[in-house]
Amino acid sequence: MRVYIFALALLISGAASAQTSPVGVSDRPKLVVGIVVDQMRQEYLYRYYNKFGNDGFKRLMGSGFMMKNAHYNYAPTYTGPGHASVYTGTTPAVHGIIGNDFYNKKSGKMVNCVEDSLQKIVGAPSGNGDVSPWRMQSSTVTDELKLFTQKRAKVIGLSFKDRGAVLPAGHMADAAYWFDSGSGRFISSTYYMSKLPEWAEKFNGLNLPEKYLSQEWNTLLPIEQYTESGPDDSPYEKKYSGKTKPVFPYNLPQMRKQNGNYELLYMTPFANDFLTEFAKTAFVNEKMGKDDVTDFLCISYSTTDAIGHAVGPNAIEVEDTYLRLDRNIADLLKTLDKEVGPGNYTLFLTADHAVADVPQYLKDNKMPAGYFNENYASAKLNEYLNIYFPGKKLISNVSNGQIFLNHEAFQGSPKASGIDMFIVAELIGKFLMTMDGVANYYTEGVLRQGNYSDQGVKGHVIRGYHPKRSGDIVVVLEPGWFESGSIQGTTHGSPYTYDTNVPMLFYGKGIKHGTSVRYHPVTDIAPTISALLSIKYPSGCTGNPAEEVLE
Structure with a gap:
């Protein structure tokens, strides 16, 4: 009888200990991947769904958790503030990134949100290397991971835009890389390093932009199948230099000279291919997710914004870009499965803002704009x-x-x-x-x-x-109005739902399967990841963990 009571006591004690024990190493993902798609509407997931493959967006939607009612909860909805808000878990009122460029009251001049005159370019003879996150006044979830792990966690940010790489990676990042359109290379700044690592130099040496710009951009599928978009020849789309109409195909070799050479890459979906290859090369060579300390990779796809601004959300060019991005996401997930292992990483995908319809298109269809x-x-x-x-x-x-x-x-x-x-x-x-x-x-x-x-x-x-x-x-x-002098193309920045409703997808280790229509601001992403990792929230955080997401 005494033996039975003793065994029962041990069992109860063990159960209580298990309930109150801290999160162990095995409970944390080896790698967190944050993906921001510049200018992506939530409704694109629905509109293009039937044309997506099974291994990209559909995999995240079907095997992860999707928030259908995620929004930005401030204005103006721009790229710099968006990236800062996702990773700080707060809004411009706290983190201070109030625009991509904004007026400096002391100097009386406009400043860029990541401009830093104390830094120099690394990786090319000239370009926008005077960059750092110093203007951001809150820590990020990536900063907090560095603090929690005594800087042992590796944090890297990647994007075509400097602000899309720098702000997510935070103040303590190991590296941030962005595209330099003058040289066609990925570069960094002296804030992070004195020279590019050997793997990055080797990657730049492949000169992949030449490959991408030596081809034609035509639709991935037969053009008549793009029924989710408007006509190819539309009066609401801007024309690329050298073209008489905004229509497929786009002969990139012929267009390069008139469109800024490597700057043209940014206006094609092949920029997403390029960034995906760089991202895969980065986390493989940096051995991210290979030990018991969680690492964090921040990826921001920018070309969706460049193309979206030029042609608007109803264009075949936008649809084709997202169908190709779907393949990029599938490729990235496949590489993560191989290098880190299914069930060993956590990924979230969102956008830095959505986008307005072209006002002239709305006006011509008797809509207020x-x-x-x-x-x-x-x-x-x-x-x-x-x-x-x-x-x-x-x-x-x-x-x-x-x-x-x-x-x-x-x-x-x-x-x-x-x-x-x-x-x-x-x-x-x-x-x-x-x-x-x-x-x-x-x-x-x-x-x-x-x-x-x-x-x-x-x-x-x-x-x-x-x-x-x-x-x-x-x-x-x-609603439907914005500041512009052109009836072609579109923009974003308002507090209205067409600019605020963005994807919020969570996938991988520690994430439930399901969907929710409960309202969540994007400022809930950082505290959700913080709760998953059992680290403290970013210093200025005003969001809350999305409890329905976490297992």
Whole structure:
């Protein structure tokens, strides 16, 4: 009897110990892969589904977990802020990346979100190597993995765009690489290294851009099968230089000279092939996922954005690019299975923003939409303000839907005061509300007093507003409107669902199978991965783990 009681006690003790024991090495994936597809709508997964193969997007959707109602929860929805938000788990109000380029109040000049004059190019004689993540004011999930593992985890970021590689990889990354269109090479900066590793030099030595640009870009399938898209010859698409119509096929050897040589690669789906080959080469040669310390590979596919801007979401070119990207994803998964092993890695896929339909296309189909001319609006606004404050330059800059007042104009005069600034801000707002396409405006005072958790458009503006970096007035346009001088092509940046609803797919170790229509902001990705890895959340994190995803 005593033996029985003793054995039972041991059994209960063991069960309690198992429930409270910390996460072991075997419970963590050997590798996390984060994929951001630039300008990808959630609806592309549905629209092109029947033409996808079984081993790419369908594999992630069917064997992983898909959030159908994932959104960006701030504006403006641009590439730099998007990548920063995915990996920091917070919004521009906290991490400070308020645009791809934004106005610097101290210098009075526009700055790039990853521009760093202290850094130099590595890997080519010249190019955009003055790059680092120093402007990002929160840690990333990749930073937290480095901190947790005493820097033993390997973290690498890859993209065609510098910001798409640098911001996800974080402040403590081992490396970040991006494409230099001048040399046709992947490069880095002195922030990470003094010279490229031997494997990267060897890869660049293959000169694959020459191979990709020596061929024709024609549709992957017979063009008549692209029924998910509009006509090939569309008045809403921009023409590549050297072509009289925006139609297939694209003779790349003939087009190179007129389209910036290697810059043309960025405008074709072969750029995704190139990046996929580089990604496979990187994690194989860096031996990522080969030991008991979790590594993190960040990949951002950029050419979807370049093509999408030029032709809009209804173009056959966009559909063909995604059908080819589906094969890239399948190729990447196959290599991960071989090198790391099925069940040993975790992958997530999302986008940095979605995209608007071409306003002229909507207008021609009796839908509400339009174009807002920012230069015209600025000129008329200055004329209007001159009536009340003659001879004064009251506006320093207009960019990213924000108006920056010239604070020096309100100093040095007995009549100048904070009241004058308040009056000017309200005058500007009232004038803007008389213009077609303007939905609303928000002054700095209103935004500072607002609620960060507000779920409406105002909340999106609040979460995108950084008190030290953003302007004095934020302007929101009507749905379907954006700032442009061309009726061809499209853009993004608004707080509306067509710009915010993006894929959020989780796959692999520790991930359930299923779908959810519950609302999740993209800021939930970083804390979800943090919870999976049992590491602390990024320093500025405002998102929460998606509990339905995790096993």
